[in-house]
Amino acid sequence: MKKLLLAVVLLAGHAYGQNTYNGNGKTGFGGTIGNGSLTIAESGTDIVLTLTTGAALNDNLVIYFDSKTGGVANTSTINDDADGGRASVSGNSGANASEVTFPAGFTADYGMAWGNFGSVLFELTPGGANSLTYISFNSNTTTRTIPKSELGITGPIRFKFVATYVAASAYRSNEALVQNIGDGTAGGGPNFGFAPITFSASNEFPQTPLNVSLKQFNARRQGQTAELNWRASCSGSYATFEVQRSIDGKNFSKVYSEKADAARCNLPFSYADVNAGSSKVFYRLKLTSDAGKITYSSVAVLMPSGAGNGLNLNMVPSVVSNSALLQLSTTQKANLQLRIVAAGGQIVQSQQLSVVAGSQSLSLSTASLPAGVYTAVVTDGKQQTQLRFVKQ
Incomplete structure (x- = not known):
């Protein structure tokens, strides 16, 4: 299998x-x-x-x-x-x-x-x-x-x-x-x-919101092919979706582009990148509205084929008010600890997580946090990953 x-x-x-x-x-x-x-x-x-x-x-x-x-x-x-x-x-x-x-x-x-x-x-x-x-x-x-x-x-x-x-x-x-x-x-x-x-x-x-919004962006590896799927909604006449790939997470290049009218935009999209290879690879979507405004998805990370335990953490958005969405990618089933740490080093939230191999969304309540800069830290006892976010 x-x-x-x-x-x-x-x-x-x-x-x-x-x-x-x-x-x-x-x-x-x-x-x-x-x-x-x-x-x-x-x-x-x-x-x-x-x-x-x-x-x-x-x-x-x-x-x-x-x-x-x-x-x-x-x-x-x-x-x-x-x-x-x-x-x-x-x-x-x-x-x-x-x-x-x-x-x-x-x-x-x-x-x-x-x-x-x-x-x-x-x-x-x-x-x-x-x-x-x-x-x-x-x-x-x-x-x-x-x-x-x-x-x-x-x-x-x-x-x-x-x-x-x-x-x-x-x-x-x-x-x-x-x-x-x-x-x-x-x-x-x-x-x-x-x-x-x-x-x-x-x-x-930042610009006012696009008349195209991205609802979901998935990426998974099957052999040396990356299977990408996303969903969006459009209120304008059309939108253009460009799949971009990177091997270092910094320099991205186009691998696929599709222009969709409003009706097509509300249906699922998919693309198979047969040139993904077996090493670590990064993907993102570039969205262009019919008004020419551009925004990008967050980055989806595919771990190397056969990799051991690995953690990757993203947050949407990085400036939050009442809630945030943590996105955690792992290569295997694990028991994890999530901590939210204030700028002064105090742990203000902590919870235990049981996750399966792959990625899942974790809803984080930030309504009670005072305004400031915080760090989300996830660890399995052997390794950890972290990111900073701002509470308005």
Whole structure:
């Protein structure tokens, strides 16, 4: 009889702290941002931005963040032209200016210039040369990690942003993230040049819920084939499901994709990956709504064929209020102990578990826990696995 190793991931809610924002399709500066995208992820304490460009990054992507109280409704009082990064954020190079007006309900607190030099973050302080308050710099041109404290965020990570592509001279293109800001007439072309621009809407992180929700995601090994099954529901006209595989749990690549209309979306999905092999392998689903919004499932882990006792723990979601869903994968039947440990080391919950080989969902009540950071620890007496979560 063949031994089946099972990993199941049940999802409650839509997001795992990662969203992708596409460019607006404009190509005034060659399509660097118009044909590019920005992916934002968060860990609870840090915000990770990954920039994918459609052409060489020769100018500056300027991202304005609305992340705390206060801020400015436009850049008319921001006139720092001390260097190219500051001039891009200000929209003012001294001799010329391109003022940005933010949408209703949006007041910008911070601005970040991202170019071929790296990225530099400022707090928006009205004034002239060197008035912007320097926060931090990173030389990486494709990724940037920002501690939430640098954006003035003290609770769960939530913020709004707008982004525009501009030269160090403050000459502004028609390229932006997500929003079509229209075209200018600078030099008879489509860019805005030194004309003002107005955003009518902003982007938010995390995004509002998708109109497609994942109800269940299962993965199990049979020989060297991985059998994947999932269920979803859609309220939009269609959704795209992409199966991604990884051998290290970090770098994923597409192995299968299926587009489904609303009726098909409510039926079960399945896919057999004949190239899974016998080593440890990771799977996740990428969900894309008909509006182009993207989110990911949690990761399903398949242990190596013939592996001894192994434990894997996931939680859905990682920021909780009244309850949470622990997902535990094991390679054999076991008696386990689950403990919930507060940040100070106190054990606040403990229970004994009897599990069978495979994976099962464990409902965890968190309503009585004070707000803070906790660690869920599962042990069989010989080994243990753990993860952190945040109680709001």
